[in-house]
Amino acid sequence: MQGPNRSTQWKEAAVEIEYRLEQKRNITGAFPGPASLALAERRAATVAAGVASSVPVYAADADGGVIVDVDGNSFIDLGSGIAVTTVGASNPKVAAAVSQQTERFNHTCFMVTPYEGYVELAEKLAELTPGEHAKKSVFFNSGAEAVENAVKVARVATGRTAVVAFDHAYHGRTNLTMGLTAKAAPYKRGFGPLASEIYRMPMSYPFREENPNISGKEAAERAILSMEKQIGGDQIAAIIIEPIQGEGGFIVPATGFLPRIAEWAKEQGIVFIADEVQSGFCRTGDWFAVNHESVVPDIVTLAKGIAGGLPLSAVTGRAELLDAVHPGGLGGTYGGNPVAVAAGLAAVEYMAEADLNSRARAIEETFYTRLRPLQHEVPAIGDLRGRGAMLAIEFVKAGGKEPDAEVTRKIAADCLAAGVIILTCGTYGNVVRLLPPLVISDELLADAFDVLEEAIRRHA
Ligand SMILES: *Cc1c(COP(=O)(O)O)cnc(C)c1O
Numbered sequence: 001m002q003g004p005n006r007s008t009q010w011k012e013a014a015v016e017i018e019y020r021l022e023q024k025r026n027i028t029g030a031f032p033g034p035a036s037l038a039l040a041e042r043r044a045a046t047v048a049a050g051v052a053s054s055v056p057v058y059a060a061d062a063d064g065g066v067i068v069d070v071d072g073n074s075f076i077d078l079g080s081g082i083a084v085t086t087v088g089a090s091n092p093k094v095a096a097a098v099s100q101q102t103e104r105f106n107h108t109c110f111m112v113t114p115y116e117g118y119v120e121l122a123e124k125l126a127e128l129t130p131g132e133h134a135k136k137s138v139f140f141n142s143g144a145e146a147v148e149n150a151v152k153v154a155r156v157a158t159g160r161t162a163v164v165a166f167d168h169a170y171h172g173r174t175n176l177t178m179g180l181t182a183k184a185a186p187y188k189r190g191f192g193p194l195a196s197e198i199y200r201m202p203m204s205y206p207f208r209e210e211n212p213n214i215s216g217k218e219a220a221e222r223a224i225l226s227m228e229k230q231i232g233g234d235q236i237a238a239i240i241i242e243p244i245q246g247e248g249g250f251i252v253p254a255t256g257f258l259p260r261i262a263e264w265a266k267e268q269g270i271v272f273i274a275d276e277v278q279s280g281f282c283r284t285g286d287w288f289a290v291n292h293e294s295v296v297p298d299i300v301t302l303a304k305g306i307a308g309g310l311p312l313s314a315v316t317g318r319a320e321l322l323d324a325v326h327p328g329g330l331g332g333t334y335g336g337n338p339v340a341v342a343a344g345l346a347a348v349e350y351m352a353e354a355d356l357n358s359r360a361r362a363i364e365e366t367f368y369t370r371l372r373p374l375q376h377e378v379p380a381i382g383d384l385r386g387r388g389a390m391l392a393i394e395f396v397k398a399g400g401k402e403p404d405a406e407v408t409r410k411i412a413a414d415c416l417a418a419g420v421i422i423l424t425c426g427t428y429g430n431v432v433r434l435l436p437p438l439v440i441s442d443e444l445l446a447d448a449f450d451v452l453e454e455a456i457r458r459h460a
Pocket residue numbers: 141142143144145147170171172173242246247275276277278279303304
């Protein structure tokens with residue numbers, strides 16, 4: 001393969017990738033440009049103000065590690081549309097699978113006339129998800145819907161009602177899932193009444209522990225004691241946790257925390273649900289983030305990276321749990337849509353073939369190699385954390401741990417102004433999170449890190 005868009009610069013690349021768009025940051029003038037501004041005006045007149053966008057330009061095209069806007073500017077994408085476009089926003093394999101399926105049928109409704117793709121993806125997920133036990137899956141459209149249904153399954157299977165979630169958790173925006181989500185603004189404020197029987201427990205957040213020496217196991221015992229005292233183990237249907245928290249700040253619990261919680265859940269007959277909606281599908285350098293500590297959840301909820309950008313989610317878990325629900329108790333008109341499952345099959349196949357787990361680990365290595373030295377120079381960098389290509393920088397006021405949301409905002413704004421899209425997160429709004437597509441080239445990644453480093457030096 002020849003051409004200017006070819007890249008052979010991948011570390012440990014398993015396949016050579018050919019890009020359709022030039023992989024280069026290129027801001028042609030002041031932005032938003034005229035075409036984006038015109039769209040913003042139309043949007044203001046007809047699109048609900050409640051849905052906000054963090055970038056002021058409108059997308060025209062996207063491929064590999066770049067997003068091109070309607071005025072011809074090329075941005076480096078370090079957000080992947082919130083951890084979705086792991087295989088790229090226009091992965092050729094996904095595009096081919098989608099177009100083949102859409103030529104045959106876009107919909108029959110699996111609850112009316114079933115089709116093979118749904119079954120095939122369920123088989124694939126049974127293979128890929130942790131544990132050797134018999135597994136079953138059911139598909140939906142969004143992460144929140146998967147979480148809702150995982151809780152429904154756990155309640156039916158256990159005959160219990162209480163659900164435990166953690167500080168800093170994010171599980172979605174529907175009624176039950178916003179109840180599970182920790183942060184009030186903007187997710188919950190004014191949207192009540194919220195669902196009942198949700199209990200919130202202390203998380204393991206190594207950087208912000210009062211006792212910096214507390215182990216993961218001790219942090220787990222702290223949560224377990226609260227569960228015993230406030231609820232009672234035999235009343236709890238499910239414990240749901242993100243193995244690396246997403247919106248809450250890319251918080252990686254201390255080693256030993258997840259295994260101990262999972263072990264206690266098992267002793268108590270509680271369904272342990274790992275919400276891998278953001279952390280799944282090679283994002284952390286393994287198929288699922290729980291694999292880093294060999295934790296085997298009873299149920300995993302999956303979405304975001306699963307289907308190369310098409311809306312698809314899944315609940316995969318122990319066969320006896322999923323089968324506890326009466327026929328007709330689970331489903332939805334579009335759940336497991338044939339085009340989305342075709343995309344899911346293609347995306348998962350690509351991840352394996354291109355060995356995107358290795359790719360994520362190489363990105364992790366680049367991140368720590370570049371940012372560790374900077375952390376020693378810049379006191380505002382409180383913490384660097386994350387695995388694979390799910391990486392974060394937590395900013396604090398120099399000399400302490402007081403969160404600095406202001407400096408975080410400025411750094412993100414500077415990156416954007418230079419043509420690098422980065423996202424922020426965290427309960428205190430003081431975390432820059434990096435979620436590049438795993439097909440980003442090394443050159444583009446290096447360029448993005450240059451921009452980020454410069455912005456950090458300027459403001460922190
Ligand atoms: C994004 C996210 C959700 C919600 O997914 P949607 O598709 O936005 O409904 C749930 N859990 C986690 C961990 C997420 O990151």
